[in-house]
Amino acid sequence: NDFRRLWIQRINAACRQRGTSYSRFVAGLKAAGIEVDRKILADLAVNDPDAFTALVEAASAASATQAQAS
Template sequence: MPRVKKAVKSRRRRKKVLDMAKGYRGGRGKLLRTAKETVERGLQFAYRDRRAKKRDFRSLWIVRINAAARMHGMSYSQFMNGLKKADVAIDRKVLAGLAVSDPEAFARLARIAKEAA
């Protein structure tokens, strides 16, 4: 069996880690071991926060909808319950966008929710 030199593969593997560590300060961006630890940790944060981002945005939308609903004399839960009873199927992202950018449309939805509740 022929002798295999692993320089190409190992260099590529090290380079991949160091490229991901680009921009890190000091040894974290230059030294393989510390760069590998830092990159690994960063990837763990990225994985976790891709999920946390969804929760954060949903709660932001709820806060915005609640604020807009209270301007029309309803709580968030009353507003959402009224929309559900009126068979209005608009998700929270769109409702929050309407609350911020188009208050007249949100006011019409609030009237519909009030009538249905």
């Protein structure tokens, strides 16, 4: 449980650096059909920022597409 909180804090901080929020990011991942757990997302945020940025961009694109469709 403490680890989950830490992972979410790390993901949220990385999302904010990229101009989005944790909740929008997670919703975008779901809309894009990307299933990556929080442990891996937190690891990418810290150790592979380029991959994390790519996920943020994919999530944002999926959110925008979903918003236009509804």
